[in-house]
Amino acid sequence: MPCKKQFTLIWRSATEVHWNYMESYLYSPKPIEWSYFNCYKHIETVIADELTVS
DSSP states (O other): OOSSOOOTTGGGGOSSOEEETTTTEEEOOOOSSSOHHHHHHHHHHHHHHHHOOO
C-alpha cells in the first residue's frame, strides 16, 4: 500500500493494474499464467515505467 501517493488513474496505462479507491492499494486480476510474485513485480514495473515513481 502506497503511503503518500494515490494512483487513481493507473487504469489508463492499459497494463491490468488497478487502484482500489476505498482502501488505497494497487492490484491486478487474479493471476492465471503468472505467479503472485510475478504479478507484484509487474505492478512495480508499471509504476516505475508509467509514472516515473521508484
